[in-house]
Amino acid sequence: TVSYVEAHGTGTKLGDPIEIAAVTQAFNLSDKQDNCAIGSVKTNVGHLQIASGIVGLIKTALSVYHQKIPASLHYQQANPQINFQQTPFYVNTKLQSWQSDRLPLRAGVNSLGIGGTNAHVILEGRSQKAGCRKQELQSSFSAQLLTLSAKNETALKALIKKYQKYLIKHPQIQLNDICFTTNTGRVHFEHRLAIVCRDRQHLQQKLDAQISDHDFRQINQTEQNKIAWLFTGQGSQYPNMGKQLYQTQPIFKQAIDRCAEILEKYLEQPLLEILDQESSSFLNQTIYTQPVLFSIEYALAQLWLSWGIKPDVVMGHSIGEYVAACLAVVFSLEDCLMLVAARGRFIQSLPKNGAMLAVFADQNHLKSVINLNTSNNNQLALAADNGTHLVISGLKTTIDNISTKLQTADIETKYLQVSHAFPSSLMQPIIKEFRQVAESIDYSVPQLPLVSNVTGEIARENIACDDYWVDHILQPVLFAQSIENLAVQQVNIWLEIGAKPTLIAIAKSLIVDERSLFISTLNPKQEEQHQILTSLAQLYLRGVDINWLAVNTDNCRRVSLPTYPFQRQRYWFELPKATPNITTPQVKSTHPLLGQKISSPLKQTLFQAQINLNNPDFLQDHCLNHNSVFPGAAYLEMALAAGGTKFTTPLTLTDVTIQKPLWLSDTPVTVQLILAPE
Numbered sequence: 183t184v185s186y187v188e189a190h191g192t193g194t195k196l197g198d199p200i201e202i203a204a205v206t207q208a209f210n211l212s213d214k215q216d217n218c219a220i221g222s223v224k225t226n227v228g229h230l231q232i233a234s235g236i237v238g239l240i241k242t243a244l245s246v247y248h249q250k251i252p253a254s255l256h257y258q259q260a261n262p263q264i265n266f267q268q269t270p271f272y273v274n275t276k277l278q279s280w281q282s283d284r285l286p287l288r289a290g291v292n293s294l295g296i297g298g299t300n301a302h303v304i305l306e307g308r309s310q311k312a313g314c315r316k317q318e319l320q321s322s323f324s325a326q327l328l329t330l331s332a333k334n335e336t337a338l339k340a341l342i343k344k345y346q347k348y349l350i351k352h353p354q355i356q357l358n359d360i361c362f363t364t365n366t367g368r369v370h371f372e373h374r375l376a377i378v379c380r381d382r383q384h385l386q387q388k389l390d391a392q393i394s395d396h397d398f399r400q401i402n403q404t405e406q407n408k409i410a411w412l413f414t415g416q417g418s419q420y421p422n423m424g425k426q427l428y429q430t431q432p433i434f435k436q437a438i439d440r441c442a443e444i445l446e447k448y449l450e451q452p453l454l455e456i457l458d459q460e461s462s463s464f465l466n467q468t469i470y471t472q473p474v475l476f477s478i479e480y481a482l483a484q485l486w487l488s489w490g491i492k493p494d495v496v497m498g499h500s501i502g503e504y505v506a507a508c509l510a511v512v513f514s515l516e517d518c519l520m521l522v523a524a525r526g527r528f529i530q531s532l533p534k535n536g537a538m539l540a541v542f543a544d545q546n547h548l549k550s551v552i553n554l555n556t557s558n559n560n561q562l563a564l565a566a567d568n569g570t571h572l573v574i575s576g577l578k579t580t581i582d583n584i585s586t587k588l589q590t591a592d593i594e595t596k597y598l599q600v601s602h603a604f605p606s607s608l609m610q611p612i613i614k615e616f617r618q619v620a621e622s623i624d625y626s627v628p629q630l631p632l633v634s635n636v637t638g639e640i641a642r643e644n645i646a647c648d649d650y651w652v653d654h655i656l657q658p659v660l661f662a663q664s665i666e667n668l669a670v671q672q673v674n675i676w677l678e679i680g681a682k683p684t685l686i687a688i689a690k691s692l693i694v695d696e697r698s699l700f701i702s703t704l705n706p707k708q709e710e711q712h713q714i715l716t717s718l719a720q721l722y723l724r725g726v727d728i729n730w731l732a733v734n735t736d737n738c739r740r741v742s743l744p745t746y747p748f749q750r751q752r753y754w755f756e757l758p759k760a761t762p763n764i765t766t767p768q769v770k771s772t773h774p775l776l777g778q779k780i781s782s783p784l785k786q787t788l789f790q791a792q793i794n795l796n797n798p799d800f801l802q803d804h805c806l807n808h809n810s811v812f813p814g815a816a817y818l819e820m821a822l823a824a825g826g827t828k829f830t831t832p833l834t835l836t837d838v839t840i841q842k843p844l845w846l847s848d849t850p851v852t853v854q855l856i857l858a859p860e
Contacts, residue, residue, distance in 0.1 A: 183285050183288050184209065184218060184288045184289060184290050184304065185217070185218055185219065185280070185282065185287065185288065185289070186218065186219045186220070186221075186242070186245065186251055186274075186280065186287075186289040186290075187205060187218060187219070187220045187221075187271065187289065187290045187291075187292065188221060188222065188223065188238045188239075188241060188242045188289065188290070188291045188292065189201060189202075189205070189220055189221065189222045189292050190222070190234070190235075190238075190292050190293055190294045191221070191222025191224055191225075191254075192224065192229060193224070195261065195263070197294075198261050198263075198264060199261055199263040199264050201292065201294065202220075202264050202266075202269060202271065205269075205271070205290070205292060206268075206269045206270065206271070208302070209270060209290075217270055218270045218271050218272070219251050219271070219272060219273075219274040219278075220254075220271040220272065220273055220274065221251070221252065221253070221254040221273065221274050222238070222254060223237050223238050223241040225254045225255040225256060225257070226241075226252070226255060234293070235291075235293030235295075235301065238291050238292075238293060239291050239293075239303065239305075242289045242291050242305055243305060245280065245289065246280075246287050246289060246305055246306075246307040247307070249279065249280045249281060249287065249307075250277060250278065250279055250280055251274050251277070251278050251280045252274075252277055253274060253275050253276045253277050254273055254274055254275060257273050257275050260273070286306050286307045286308060287306070287307035288304060288305065288306050288307070289304070289305045290302055290303070290304055290305075291303045291304075291305065308739060324380065324426070324709050324711045324712060325378050325379065325380060325709065325711045325712040325715050326357050326358055326361045326378070326379055326380075326385075326715075327361055327365070327376060327377070327378050327715045327718060327719055327733070328360065328361045328364055328365075328376070328377045328379065328385060329361075329364055329365050329368075329370065329374065329375070329376050329377075329719075329722055330342065330345065330364060330374070330375045330376075330377075331368070331369075331370045331371040331372070331373060331374045331375070332371050332373050332746070332747070333371045333372065333373065334373055334749065335373055335398055335400075336749060337373070337746070337747050337748075337749050338373045338374075338375060338398055339393065340747035340749075341744065341746070341747050342375070342389050342392055342393055343393070344744035344745075344747060345389060345743075345744055346386065346389050346390070346393075347744075348743065348744050349382055349385065349386050349389075350386075353382070355741050356738075356741075357379070357381060357382050357385065358734070358737070358738050359738050359739055359740070359741045360741060360743065361734065361738075362730075362734040362738035362739070362740065363740045363741050363743050364743060365728075365730040365733065365734055366730045366731055366734060366740070367740055367743075370722075372400055372401050372403065373398055373399070373400050374398070374399050374400070374401060374722065374723050375392060375398055375399070376399075376719035376720075376722050376723055377389070377392075377719070378712060378715045378716050378719055380712075399723040399724075401723070401724065401725035402725070403725075405674075405697075405725075406672075407674060407675055407724060407725065407726055408494045408495070408671065408672055408673045408674055408675065409491070409492070409493050409494050409495075409673070409675040409677060409726070410493065410494065410495050410496070410497060410668050410673040410675070410676050410677070411483070411486075411493040411495075411496045411497070411506070411509075411677050411678075411679050412497055412498070412499070412502070412676060412677070412678045412679065412680075412685040412686065412689065413479050413483075413496070413497070413498035413499065413502030413503065413505045413506050413678075413679050413680060414475070414479065414499060414502050414678060414679070414680025414681065414682060414684050414685055415475075415498070415499035415500035415501055415502045415659070415684075415685075416468075416471055416472065416475060416500055416501050416598075416600060417598045417599050417600060417684075418475065418680050418681045418682040418684055419462070419465050419466070419471055419474060419475055419599075419681060420462065420465075420681065420682075420706050421459060421460055421461060421462050421465060422457075422458075422460070423457070423478060423681040423704065423706070424438070424457060424478045424481065424482075424681070424704070424710070425457065425458070425710075426709065426710040426711055427481075427482075427485070427710050427711070427714070428457070430711060431485055432735070433481075433484055433485050433488040433732075434481045434482070434484070434485045435481075436484075437477075437480055437481035437484040437485070438453070438454070438457070438477055438478075438481045439454075440515070441453060441473075441476070441477035441480060441481070441515075441519060442454050442477070444515065444516055444519045444520075445473055445477070445519055445523060448473070448519070448520065448523035448524075448527070449469075449470065449473060449523065451464050451470060453473065453474065453477060456470055456474055457474065457478075466599060466601065467530060467601060468526050468529045468530045468600070468601050468602055469526045469527050469529075469530035470526065471526065471601075472501045472522050472523075472525060472526035472529075473519065473522050473523050473526055475501055475502075475680075475681070476501060476504055476505055476518070476519065476522045477519075478680070478681055479502060479505045479679050479680055479681075480505050480508065480509075480515070482679050482680070482703050482704070483505065483509055483679050485714075486677070486679070486703070488729065488732045489718065489728060489729050489732050489733050490727055490728050490729030490732065491677070491718075491721060491726065491728070493509075493630065493677075494630075494631065494671075494673070495630070495631040495632070495633060495668060495671060495673065496509055496510060496630065496631070496632050496633075497632065497633040497635065497664050497668065498635065499566075499635060499659055499661055499684075499685055500566070500635070500659055501522070501525075502679075502680065502685075503634070503635050503654070504518055504521070504522050505679070506632055507628070507632060507645065509630070510628035510629055510630050510632045511626055511628070511629040512625055512626055512627075512628055512632070512645055512646055513623055513624065513625055513626070514624075517623040517624065520619065520623070521619060521620060521623060521651065524615075524616060524619040525616060525655070528612035528615055528616050529602050529604060529609070529612065530601070530602070531612065532602055532608065532609070532611060532612060534601050534602065535577055535578055535579075535608075536575060536576065536577060536578060536581075536600075536601075536602045536603025536604070536606065536608050537575070537576070537577075537578040537581040537582070537597060537598075537600075537603055538565055538573055538574070538575045538581070538597070538598040538600050538603055538604075539573065539574050539575075539581050539584065539585055539595050539596070539597055539598070540571050540572070540573050540595060540596040540597075540598060541571055541572045541573070541574060541588060541593060541594075541595050542570070542571040542593065542594040542595070542596075543571070543572065543588075543593045543594075544572070545564075545567070545572065547593065548572055548574075548588075548593075550591075551584075551587055551588055551591050551593065552584055552587065552588075561576045561577045561580050561606075561607065561608070562574060562575075562576035562577075562580050562581070562584065562606070563575055563576055563603075563605060563606040563607060563658070564658045565603075565604070565605055565606065565658055565659065566658055566659035566660075566661055567658060567659070567660055567661060567662050567663070568659075568661045568662055568688050569661065569662030569665065569688060569691070569692045570688050570691050570692070571688075573598065573659075575603035575604060575605065575606040575608075576603050576606050576607075576608065577603070577608070578603075581597075581603075585597075604655060605654075605655055605656045605657055605658060605659075606656075607656075609655050609656055610656075612655075613652060613655065613656070616652060616655065617648060617652050620648035620651045620652055621648045623648070625645075625646035625647055625648075626646055627642065627643055627645075627646050628641055628642070628645060628646075631671075632645065633664045633667050633668060634650075634664070635659045635660055635661060635664050636650070636653060636654055636657045636659075636660065637660065638660035638662075638663030638664045638666070638667055639667060640667070661685075661688065662692060665688075665689050665692050665693065666692070669692075669693055669695075673698075674695070674697050674698050674699065675698070675699045675701070675721070675724060675726070676689050676690075676693075676698060676699065676700045676701070677701050677702075677703070677717070677721075678700075678701070678702045678703060679703050680702075680703065680704065681704050681706070682702070682704065682705065682706060683702030683704075683705050686700040686701070686702055687700075699720060699721075699724055701717040701720050701721070702717060703717060718733065773789075773791075773820070773823045774791075774798045775791060775793070775798070775816055775819055775820045775823070775853075776789045776791060776820050776823045776824055776855060777789055777790050777791025777792070777853070778790060778791070779827075780854075785858070785859060786856050786857060786858045786859075787824070787827070787828070787856070787857040787858075788854060788855075788856055788857075789820075789824055789854065789855045789856075789857070790852060790853070790854045790855075791852075791853050791854075792850045792851070792852060792853075793812070793846070793850065793851050793853050794846060794847065794848055794849060794850040794851065795810055795846050795847060795848055796848070797850070801813070801816075801846055802846070806843070809845060810845070810846040810847075811843045811844065811845055811846065812843070812844035812845075812846060814840055817838070817840060818835060818838065820855050821835055821838075821855070822835065824855050824857045825857070827857075828857065
């Protein structure tokens with residue numbers, strides 16, 4: 183698929199044949215003649231030595247961008263040792279258009295270093311169909327996420343103003359390309375802004391609002407984020423949940439398709455058909471509800487993981503705990519779905535005579551009205567302690583009677599959207615069959631912290647056995663205790679993985695901590711793309727690292743955007759205070775250290791100089807124990823300079839002895855050098 187090679191091409195008799203033979207062997211295209219142009223930038227600019235490789239890269243990048251292959255100048259005939267008929271290459275001798283109908287343009291750049299370092303780089307242009315794909319998928323992406331950041335609030339405001347002007351000046355630039363470039367092509371600083379928008383106009387409106395509201399977020403570098411994933415339980419299902427993500431997010435779609443493939447042998451109605459139905463006729467049947475909810479939550483988890491969001495601890499409510507355990511590798515996806523499908527199938531086989539009721543009162547208040555331990559021959563049970571409310575389950579007739587009593591006592595109640603009562607004693611008839619399935623599964627100790635909703639504590643070896651999952655059907659969900667356990671672990675980000683923001687609403691009422699962030703993945707009141715990007719934006723504003731390349735798909739390209747608004751400030755260099763020098767007569771100096779030659783009737787030649795810390799000024803940089811001292815090299819320099827006044831040939835100094843250091847100060851010192859003939 184490479185249709186052009188930029189060769190090292192020095193034009194030598196020996197080098198060129200070796201290079202062509204090597205490239206031919208590497209590309210393994212000897213059976214395809216004349217399908218790959220070859221050239222060298224050296225015919226245009228000559229051999230630039232160590233810069234020749236980068237020049238070839240620049241030329242090829244420009245060729246890919248402009249979709250044209252320049253001519254190799256002055257080519258008349260090939261080197262006799264190169265048989266181009268036996269290679270896939272031909273020398274391009276004229277400017278030609280460079281296009282490809284099926285594949286993006288690809289070129290190889292060859293660079294051979296004189297020291298033996300050789301490199302070959304493949305360049306690929308943007309696919310010709312990328313523009314078409316972008317137009318096709320653009321309607322699917324109902325929302326985009328733009329991130330801006332700076333080192334201080336002033337710079338962030340200036341950056342916002344730059345983008346406001348940019349959007350007006352460049353109406354042709356696609357919004358998804360702008361967001362892709364800001365997210366993947368910029369360093370993310372402490373002061374941050376994240377905007378979820380529908381289109382350019384919506385983005386402009388939000389930028390205008392930010393300038394007025396000054397609603398910026400500064401991340402706390404010292405704060406350690408700890409993320410808990412909460413997996414929603416049964417009752418959160420609704421038609422078309424996950425549909426938009428399935429159409430727009432490949433990772434989500436891949437996970438749903440994988441679950442659907444595994445569930446084919448367990449469900450009469452295919453998973454994808456249930457998810458695509460407008461009605462909830464199948465969705466509200468436990469045999470389908472539980473596998474569907476598991477699949478949705480598992481796919482959402484895979485999407486978050488692909489975006490770089492990883493949990494420090496996981497917890498699930500009822501059926502949600504199966505997803506948490508699967509992510510913690512307690513069992514494989516295949517085994518987990520088999521267990522979930524069996525659980526739903528066995529529960530569905532029971533008479534539909536059960537009901538579940540949410541009671542908005544604490545246990546003491548509830549016990550003042552009914553007795554859960556002895557009421558109606560154990561046909562009533564505590565299903566969940568959610569802290570803000572309790573859930574009771576049992577025979578529908580019993581639940582109806584209890585509901586009437588509670589309403590009479592002015593206690594608020596709400597029926598849950600389920601077909602059976604679980605957990606309760608009504609589940610006993612399926613326990614034996616369910617245990618047989620649970621015993622056939624291989625279990626492992628959780629690979630990441632998992633809080634059990636059966637015990638309210640961190641699960642260890644106790645969760646890696648069939649007994650735990652059998653008891654899971656019968657035991658109440660200790661959600662409030664589980665939340666308290668997570669709070670003790672200093673969790674400060676609570677992310678609900680599910681179709682509705684059910685658990686975080688409860689957790690928020692139980693946790694009194696202004697630092698905690700409660701976010702949901704989906705919300706039936708919001709478009710899915712908008713909701714999940716809003717939650718991602720909140721994570722970004724808390725300083726969580728994000729894999730932006732996975733968030734922004736390959737249907738985007740980088741574009742030129744406003745640069746960082748540096749807050750420029752001048753810094754003056756403070757010069758040291760000048761020290762007063764004793765003025766000396768200005769006499770022409772022979773040498774800065776040697777000074778002037780003193781006239782004398784003696785045979786010796788005498789040189790004299792006035793030296794202090796600032797004359798010459800470089801002497802102050804030579805220090806010993808923080809005190810300036812006359813350098814040893816200066817003595818040698820003086821001697822050589824003095825000898826240079828007498829001799830024209832190079833001199834050598836021998837037997838040099840420095841008897842004691844010459845300490846320097848602001849007070850000038852008279853230094854003399856006497857040159858005596860032998």
